[in-house]
Amino acid sequence: xxxGDNVVVTLxxxxxxxxxxxxxALTLAHPAGARLPxxxxxxxxxxxxxxxxxxxxxLCGNRWDAYTYRIAVxxxxxxxxxxxxxxxxxxxxxxxxxxxxxxxxxxxxSERYLxxxxxxxxxxxxxxxxxxxxxxxxxxLLYGGRTRASMAFHEELTAAHGERVHIAPQDEVGLLDxxxxxxxxxxxxxxxxxxxxxxxxxxxxACAHWPPYTLRTERxxxxxQRAPVRDLPFDVELRRTGRTVTxxxxxxxxxxxxGAGANVLSSCEQxxxxxxxxxxxxxxxxHRDSILAExxxxxxxxxxxCVSRSCDDRLVLDL
Amino acid sequence: xxxxxxxxxxxxxxxSPDVLRAPEELHHVLRSAGPVVYLSRYxxxxxxxxxxxxxxxxxxxxxxxxxxVGLANFRHEKPWRPPSLLLESDPPRHDAPRRVLREILAPPxxxxxxxxxxxxxxxxxxxxxxxxxxxxxxxxxxxxxxxTVFPDAVGLGPDGRExxxxxxxxxxxxxxxxxxxxxxxxxxxxxxxxxxxAQCAREALAEGGxxxxxxxxxxxGDLTPAQAPLVxxxxxxxxxxxxxxxxxxxxxxxxxxxxxWQRLRERPELARVAFDEAVRWQSPxxxxxxxxxTDVTIAGTxxxxxxxxxxxxxxxxxxxxxxxDPDRFDLTRDPSGHVGFGMGIHQCVGQHVAxxxxxxxxxxxxxxxxxxxLTANPRRxxxxxxRSWASLPVRVHPGR
Numbered sequence: 001x002x003x004g005d006n007v008v009v010t011l012x013x014x015x016x017x018x019x020x021x022x023x024x025a026l027t028l029a030h031p032a033g034a035r036l037p038x039x040x041x042x043x044x045x046x047x048x049x050x051x052x053x054x055x056x057x058x059l060c061g062n063r064w065d066a067y068t069y070r071i072a073v074x075x076x077x078x079x080x081x082x083x084x085x086x087x088x089x090x091x092x093x094x095x096x097x098x099x100x101x102x103x104x105x106x107x108x109x110s111e112r113y114l115x116x117x118x119x120x121x122x123x124x125x126x127x128x129x130x131x132x133x134x135x136x137x138x139x140x141l142l143y144g145g146r147t148r149a150s151m152a153f154h155e156e157l158t159a160a161h162g163e164r165v166h167i168a169p170q171d172e173v174g175l176l177d178x179x180x181x182x183x184x185x186x187x188x189x190x191x192x193x194x195x196x197x198x199x200x201x202x203x204x205x206a207c208a209h210w211p212p213y214t215l216r217t218e219r220x221x222x223x224x225q226r227a228p229v230r231d232l233p234f235d236v237e238l239r240r241t242g243r244t245v246t247x248x249x250x251x252x253x254x255x256x257x258x259g260a261g262a263n264v265l266s267s268c269e270q271x272x273x274x275x276x277x278x279x280x281x282x283x284x285x286x287h288r289d290s291i292l293a294e295x296x297x298x299x300x301x302x303x304x305x306c307v308s309r310s311c312d313d314r315l316v317l318d319l
Numbered sequence: 320x321x322x323x324x325x326x327x328x329x330x331x332x333x334x335s336p337d338v339l340r341a342p343e344e345l346h347h348v349l350r351s352a353g354p355v356v357y358l359s360r361y362x363x364x365x366x367x368x369x370x371x372x373x374x375x376x377x378x379x380x381x382x383x384x385x386x387x388v389g390l391a392n393f394r395h396e397k398p399w400r401p402p403s404l405l406l407e408s409d410p411p412r413h414d415a416p417r418r419v420l421r422e423i424l425a426p427p428x429x430x431x432x433x434x435x436x437x438x439x440x441x442x443x444x445x446x447x448x449x450x451x452x453x454x455x456x457x458x459x460x461x462x463x464x465x466x467t468v469f470p471d472a473v474g475l476g477p478d479g480r481e482x483x484x485x486x487x488x489x490x491x492x493x494x495x496x497x498x499x500x501x502x503x504x505x506x507x508x509x510x511x512x513x514x515x516x517a518q519c520a521r522e523a524l525a526e527g528g529x530x531x532x533x534x535x536x537x538x539x540g541d542l543t544p545a546q547a548p549l550v551x552x553x554x555x556x557x558x559x560x561x562x563x564x565x566x567x568x569x570x571x572x573x574x575x576x577x578x579x580w581q582r583l584r585e586r587p588e589l590a591r592v593a594f595d596e597a598v599r600w601q602s603p604x605x606x607x608x609x610x611x612x613t614d615v616t617i618a619g620t621x622x623x624x625x626x627x628x629x630x631x632x633x634x635x636x637x638x639x640x641x642x643x644d645p646d647r648f649d650l651t652r653d654p655s656g657h658v659g660f661g662m663g664i665h666q667c668v669g670q671h672v673a674x675x676x677x678x679x680x681x682x683x684x685x686x687x688x689x690x691x692x693l694t695a696n697p698r699r700x701x702x703x704x705x706r707s708w709a710s711l712p713v714r715v716h717p718g719r
Binding site: 295 | 377418427535542663
């Protein structure tokens, strides 16, 4: 569940290009020409914005090139300003802080893959497609977007892979026909999906009758959460710091443990990025992240204190 | 035109008994000769300086493992067993097995073992000290402790565990040339391989252990059912001998550096640093090969595509260009960056397990033993890849 480091390095923007309507691709390199940390398909990096907030973008370049990272960023008019900064302010030669890479969306081995992308959600799937080719797997890509012009990389994908790629702009063919694609699960197939929350929800619903673990999704926005297991305060013991702090319903565990002197690196504070991963020594966390799989939740060995809480009166953390 | 470096040639048998017994002199010769040295006897290129070894280890794009990390080139030669999905594979095939094993062996997943291993270490030390104050620290401690805790953690059955060390010894010998060390084991290859293969099956592995968790990953589709037994096999091949000889390196270091033992006794939290410093100082895994994926230039020398490249981890870990006074075992040193566990995507995935074992044993010993010294010359066990031990006779002065 973890991957890469929490280290933030400064990288230089070596190229910036428009790859679709409202989508720019950035190429990043180390200012001294050093190797960048290795990554696997599905990995994302964190880009540090002015003011110290971070945004997460999937790596969509070539992992055999150890010297550059490539990301593609959609301008989100209703966003919090991160994408506008990337679009309007960043220029080649500028330097930005980058954290990661980390991978919560790894490609598991399979004989067949169905990749489903919505809009800029194509980015993590680009390198998965390349990997599926190298592994000799059967695969198809279903790629939807508002308009053909808004869909990055569709020409390259079609040119390289022909009929394996199904381009479905909404203004031409309507919404993705998930019922026909996902109606009958073929054997030994995994479904990888990345895109906006409504697409993820629709694919989850359409895969409900598939065997467990076959659908794998990447979330950049937090999944909808049920109410917390408890609304009473609980104690968090910081075993290494030697302190115990009471967490009331109105503060996060992250803020509470920081207040008690523990040093925890965090980034998204929405339970999507994984930066604040903390080992749990005792007690049962009330997991409220969008990262851990069910089997990881059940193990009770780690949690993300930015959003997760406690089921019990007492939680012991290795902090 | 850039000047072409003259390639130094070395005709020594780098796998000869003398070199395996005491490799320091050869390491010095190779580091001094140049950044790349041609080993004429084996027709391979060698790297012995830290900078080049480190660079080759992290550059999986140009230095592949899938053609075998031993002298045999899997492009032309049939491996003696199905290649390891971890050690002897490259991205993208390497990704899923590596990820699964990394999660199973990550520090958070090991925490539940800590208390039990500490107790096991204390019991072992008590038991050894109750019998005698003079004993063989290799057999009684360095070999005994991992064999007490690790097979249980994997979930192995009770029978046949005595095969683990011979199997590992055979596997690590196989990375070298087919010399007397390899020939000595030839008659056991089939038998030991069959035993190990049987232990990797789902039904052979106890619930909750590392092995069962590998199979659970296959149930989730994170591995294929065909991959799971090979991933378990990696635990059994790479998880025993390496730790045994790493612990022996620690005990040897402390028996020969009494002031460092006192430092550890005063600050037992240095146990993990001590283990890494011992791994740097002795490099239990001495060498691994890579194969050039394209024509690559290393420090001005063009190494042709398909060439085997021998990396001397032990020499890199004592390169004076990288380490101050490198031959000294020193707990005040920061051994970070040593290549004793490798580096990059193939870096030892079980290193946290080894550190936890070392921490348990060293902490238990430091609590009970005021002084540890050699009573006779230690004996090496020769292996083509491992810097290993046969005997480490010591006398200890128990406290309390």
